[in-house]
Amino acid sequence: MSQSVHQFEMPLNNGAMQSLEDYKGKVLLIVNTASKCGFTPQYKELQELYENYKDEGLVVLGFPCDQFGHQEPGSDDEIQEFCSLNFGVSFPLFKKIEVNGDNAAPLYKTLKSEAPGVLGSTSVKWNFTKFLVDQNGNVVERFAPTTKPSSIASKIEKLLG
Structure with missing residues (x-):
């Protein structure tokens, strides 16, 4: 039985x-993020x-993580400021977490x-x-770091109906 997020x-x-x-x-796009990564422009x-x-019902949830090449070294305040100033991020950002281990x-x-990947x-x-x-909290799909967020738009539209 699947677990709801x-x-x-x-x-x-x-x-x-x-x-x-x-x-x-709501449809959720949950992403582990970092401020000093080659993918940061995402x-x-x-x-x-x-x-x-x-x-239409999409919420992006950002979860900063410093487990990959120490690419998120900042404090939660520094991360928020970086995202707001550089990318105008207004979707919810969470406290830095670990995603593996x-x-x-x-x-x-x-x-x-x-x-699974x-x-x-x-x-x-x-x-x-x-x-x-x-919308029911079921995980539908995982996308690789190299997958551009814009390329997921059609799948988001499909879920939004």
Whole structure:
């Protein structure tokens, strides 16, 4: 039986707890992010997706992570400032988390088990791995870091109906 991501509560960048159940009825694009990565410019496309589809029910959730090449060394405040100033990010950013290993956030354990990667791998390979989640909290698909957010638009549109 699949697990819904709506069962989790995660700390936002400002420390407030956010129940993912609040996103019931919304399509989610959950992304582990980093500020000093070759894929960092994807923040721009993620923000564009959010702006284009938020009124129809899309929410992008950014989870900064420093597990890949130490590419997210900043504090939560520094990350928020970087994203706002450089990319105009207005979608929710959460506190920095771990996505792999013993200390991986339970949300990410579920995402990885529900949508394994290439050859059934459950680990997240790098920054900007994306998980598409339907309105009921079911993980629909995993996208590689190299997948441009704009190329996921048609799949988002399909879920939004």
